[in-house]
Amino acid sequence: MVRAEKAYVVNSANNTVSVVDTASNSLVGTIAITGPTRIAINPIGTKAYISQESTNVVSVIDTLSDTVVRTVAVGVGPRGLSITPDGSRVYVVNNASNSLSVINSSTDTIIGSPIAVGAGPSAVAVAAVGSRAYVSNQTAGTVSVVNTATDTVIGAPITVGSSPTRIAVTPDGSQAYVANQGDNSVSVIDTSTLSVTTVSVGNSPRSVAITPDGTKAYVVNGSSNDVSVINTTTNLVIATIGVGLAPRGIRVTSDGAKAYVTNNTGNSLSVINTSTDSVDATVAGFAGPVDIAFALDLTAVPTLSQWAMIALGLLLAGFAVTRFQRSSIAPA
């Protein structure tokens, strides 16, 4: 069953991942992880993958038990991760080795050799449709396009703004939004023509998230402590929302109703109501939060409880024995 969604918040300052019940915005668990950097959760919400830049590994968390079940060695300095729509593979950028590692999520083992991308990759976004992944190369100021069917880079890198950090693709796969930390802009890539449109946003944009209906992009501005809201049809900023100190990551819930922002030095989450584009709540109690992801809060739904099974067995047996005592039926 689902209560709501659980939010997994990566705390860079105390080597933990906090688990938050988004229905009540209360902390429901803490998982110890050394040097957590970024997080991605598979589509069915059963596994969370956390990159650990300082130890060159990705930890796999079973979201049903909220425990680390495996550690996968990747390249040097892993940062952003993204998972294919079918949940079968996890792409991880290795910032210091300029490559992209691919993890088979069934076995949680590395597939093939790392894919070479541009200099200083910071984030990757796998499109929900088609077979493309987009890698932002922070040092190079470019975006590499990867064919996820063949795990090869397609064409030349696309030049975007200065110091591109995180990236998000619209649900229909038609546009990729790249937050350019170095020049206070967002580059919008038309994925069919690979042409780029630039949208000015706040200071030092760090992250971007798109609503499930694809109508809005939320851009976190790390130095101006606010979020720019972009209409994805017109690519104009339609609102600016003040949030906590030094916001870093943002993610929209699966129903599109809320966007959660991690405030790195504010040690808090700002919860944005996406219908009013205003902050509904601020949740404290974190330690340098840098990223967030959501998982459906799943619990199994047994057909019968254990007690009901016992009761049913007793009822059936009791009735049968009673019939024997009342009749002269011969046993089999």
Add this chain to the structure above:
Amino acid sequence: MLKRFRGLAYLAAFALLTLGTMALLIVPAVDAGFTQPFTRALVVVCAGMMNLFGAGVVASGVVLSFAHASGAVMVSSGCNGVEVCILFAAAIAPFPVPIRARIVGIVVGVAVIQVLNLARIISLLILARFAQNLFDFFHLFFWDAFIMLDAVVMFLVWHHWQAKRWPMGTSQEAAS
């Protein structure tokens, strides 16, 4: 004394069949070869039925969820109705009646339990999306009681039906 022995013999057979079959489900090969594929198939069938009405439901392994909205249920081992079917079949199989009567009872009973389980899963998914406040009541109380009651009523109906069809004294097949 003889009647008590008959009852004890039935109880022993019922217990052996139940525990033996339940134990089989724990065997990894049975789990991998039957339980898991069957459970995933249930999820696919639920998604297919809901999508006939344009519900936009996705089956991902053992998780049934709405594609573009919150609301999901996880159908794992124990949620697939198999244990209830085993209990029901184990109650009928050692009953001293013609083999045909037992087969009919088991086939019809298992089919009804599985259809009800499909309805249960679909209803819980809908509640998870639209009425979470009712979810616990339906999951923990309503469906628990309803499926248990269904199994008992089916057993009584089957017993009544077979007793009329094969009145006592004509059940020579029982030994077969």
